[in-house]
Amino acid sequence: MNDDAMDLRARNRQATREAIGHAALRLAIEQGPNGLALVRVHDIATAAGVSSRTYNNYFSSRAEAICALQADQSRSVGETLRSRPADEPLDQAVIAAVIELYTNPEPDRAGLSMIMSTPELEGEALRAFTMAEGPLAEAIAARTGTDAGRDLFPTVTAAAVAGAIRVAGRHWLTPGNTAPFATILRSALSCVVPAAPPNQTPP
Amino acid sequence: MNDDAMDLRARNRQATREAIGHAALRLAIEQGPNGLALVRVHDIATAAGVSSRTYNNYFSSRAEAICALQADQSRSVGETLRSRPADEPLDQAVIAAVIELYTNPEPDRAGLSMIMSTPELEGEALRAFTMAEGPLAEAIAARTGTDAGRDLFPTVTAAAVAGAIRVAGRHWLTPGNTAPFATILRSALSCVVPAAPPNQTPP
DNA sequence: CCACAACTTGCGTGACACGCATATAGTGCG
DNA sequence: CGCACTATATGCGTGTCACGCAAGTTGTGG
Numbered sequence: 530m531n532d533d534a535m536d537l538r539a540r541n542r543q544a545t546r547e548a549i550g551h552a553a554l555r556l557a558i559e560q561g562p563n564g565l566a567l568v569r570v571h572d573i574a575t576a577a578g579v580s581s582r583t584y585n586n587y588f589s590s591r592a593e594a595i596c597a598l599q600a601d602q603s604r605s606v607g608e609t610l611r612s613r614p615a616d617e618p619l620d621q622a623v624i625a626a627v628i629e630l631y632t633n634p635e636p637d638r639a640g641l642s643m644i645m646s647t648p649e650l651e652g653e654a655l656r657a658f659t660m661a662e663g664p665l666a667e668a669i670a671a672r673t674g675t676d677a678g679r680d681l682f683p684t685v686t687a688a689a690v691a692g693a694i695r696v697a698g699r700h701w702l703t704p705g706n707t708a709p710f711a712t713i714l715r716s717a718l719s720c721v722v723p724a725a726p727p728n729q730t731p732p
Numbered sequence: 733m734n735d736d737a738m739d740l741r742a743r744n745r746q747a748t749r750e751a752i753g754h755a756a757l758r759l760a761i762e763q764g765p766n767g768l769a770l771v772r773v774h775d776i777a778t779a780a781g782v783s784s785r786t787y788n789n790y791f792s793s794r795a796e797a798i799c800a801l802q803a804d805q806s807r808s809v810g811e812t813l814r815s816r817p818a819d820e821p822l823d824q825a826v827i828a829a830v831i832e833l834y835t836n837p838e839p840d841r842a843g844l845s846m847i848m849s850t851p852e853l854e855g856e857a858l859r860a861f862t863m864a865e866g867p868l869a870e871a872i873a874a875r876t877g878t879d880a881g882r883d884l885f886p887t888v889t890a891a892a893v894a895g896a897i898r899v900a901g902r903h904w905l906t907p908g909n910t911a912p913f914a915t916i917l918r919s920a921l922s923c924v925v926p927a928a929p930p931n932q933t934p935p
Numbered sequence: 936c937c938a939c940a941a942c943t944t945g946c947g948t949g950a951c952a953c954g955c956a957t958a959t960a961g962t963g964c965g
Numbered sequence: 966c967g968c969a970c971t972a973t974a975t976g977c978g979t980g981t982c983a984c985g986c987a988a989g990t991t992g993t994g995g
Contacts, residue, residue: 538961538972545973566983570951580975585952592855652795652855655862659854659898681903681916685923688895695862696887713884720888721924741941741992769952773982783944788983 545579546587550597552576553588557595558639562646565591592653596644600657606630607664611671619673620722623690627718628711631694635710642702658695662687673726682726689721748782749790753800755779756791760798761842765849768794795856799847803860809833810867814874821927822876826893830921831914834897838913845905861898865890876929885929892924 535543553573560567573594574584588594609630613622644650663677666687670677677683697717701710738746756776763770776797777787791797812833816825847853866880869890873880880886900920904913 536962541961542973566950581951582953582976583974586974589952590852591951648859649793651862652859655858656851656855659858681899681920682923684899684903685896685920688899689892689924692891692895693888696884696891700884700887717884717888720885720930721892727923739993744992745942769981784982785944785946785984786942789943792983794982 545577545583546597547601548577549573549579549584549587549594550601553591553594554598554640554643557650558643562643565647565649590653592649595650596653596657599640599644599654600660602630603658603661604664606661607666607668610665610668615672618724619669619726620719620724622672623669623722624715624718627690627694628714631714632709632711636698636701638702641698645699645702655695658691659688662691665690675726680726686722690718693717693721748780748786749800750804751780752776752782752787752790752797753804756794756797757801757843757846760853761846765846768850768852793856795852798853799856799860802843802847802857803863805833806861806864807867809864810869810871813868813871818875822872822929823922823925823927825875826872826925827918827921830893830897831917834917835912835914839901839904841905844901848902848905858898861894862891865894868893878929883929889925893921896920896924 553568556568556572556576557565568591570584570591571581573591574581577584584594588597606627610622610626613626617625644654662684666677666683669675669686670680670683673683675683694714694717697710697713700706700717701708701713706713756771759771759775759779760768771794773787773794774784776794777784780787787797791800809830813825813829816829820828847857865887869880869886872878872889873883873886876886878886897917897920900913900916903909903920904911904916909916
């Protein structure tokens with residue numbers, strides 16, 4: 530995360546990755562959900578200040594490039610949960626972590642809408658989202674004393690959390706909906722996250 | 733679903749769609765997760781008995797073709813839930829419906845493994861899976877007296893169910909796991925599906 | 936039986952993903 | 966500091982792919 534924790538190469542690499550991601554998302558938004566085919570790889574690369582070939586060194590499809598920022602963000606949800614106080618109940622910790630991660634700053638309405646209404650992008654975004662479930666499940670397991678490899682609870686809960694975030698996002702950008710994202714997230718997550726895993730034997 | 737409920741054209745169309753889907757999945761399995769690039773469109777089309785151009789009239793990417801069967805199956809989860817007795821509690825109805833749909837017959841281990849371990853296919857499969865959440869949410873809403881457009885509960889629960897099925901699938905094909913799929917599905921679903929929506933005022 | 940609609944197919948085109956070879960920039964050691 | 970070494974950037978060539986277009990073919994309804 531912190532630039533000054535990596536060597537120069539890693540920082541440059543991260544910078545160009547973000548540059549390409551930003552350029553790709555921006556151009557996609559400009560063309561709208563029905564004009565994805567008009568976003569040429571050459572345009573993305575030029576806008577990011579690299580060659581087309583370099584673009585392909587970072588991403589192997591336009592969808593991957595456009596969704597890169599979202600992917601990077603959601604990848605850190607596990608770490609965010611681990612930073613919550615250990616004595617907090619599971620549901621409160623998850624809700625707090627998710628709200629912290631997804632409302633600072635608020636997501637870009639145009640970008641989210643673009644991705645969710647374009648089949649090709651939706652698949653890629655879902656995949657990126659799903660990749661984040663692993664670390665999240667580990668964090669949940671660590672917090673509840675369960676085993677992400679053996680027990681179903683942490684992995685299933687992580688998947689449910691991811692689903693709730695996704696539904697909350699869709700609900701948030703539904704026209705005529707004025708509630709802040711944090712409020713919707715809280716409602717959605719409280720539907721699926723228990724305060725503690727089942728079959729817990731209290732001391 | 734029933735062939736004899738559509739006219740000849742629709743049946744032919746459905747037949748070729750399935751033929752292409754089967755051929756695509758079979759060829760993909762033959763090449764394995766790392767040989768996806770070797771599965772040529774021409775091969776799929778030939779194996780299905782159509783021209784390459786016709787293949788593209790049905791699917792706009794190899795991933796879509798390979799995942800077509802899974803997509804068609806999961807698309808009917810909402811309808812399956814509606815066929816459960818109306819007085820059954822939500823959790824039992826959902827569990828019974830999902831088990832009925834996903835264990836008759838048991839999924840193809842090779843196909844599932846292939847899809848889940850290939851990034852490009854995984855995204856497409858997730859998208860197909862997510863498409864099924866809409867009808868499922870409607871069915872849940874109808875059963876619980878909630879509104880899939882306004883309330884978060886039915887949509888979030890549908891997403892959680894989809895996530896649980898997905899996690900159960902991954903767990904099922906983990907090496908050294910001998911439990912039947914139905915058992916795993918039951919455990920996974922019972923983590924996230926309540927017997928009734930929250931804030932329910934009992935009579 | 937005939938006009939119409941849906942579907943299939945072959946061809947041509949623009950774009951894309953990637954292997955390979957080369958040039959350049961960052962790194963670590965003596 | 967300078968030098969070998971590795972990682973990254975770029976240009977070029979290639980094989981595929983998705984799709985528009987314009988026939989030809991098959992199913993549908995009057």
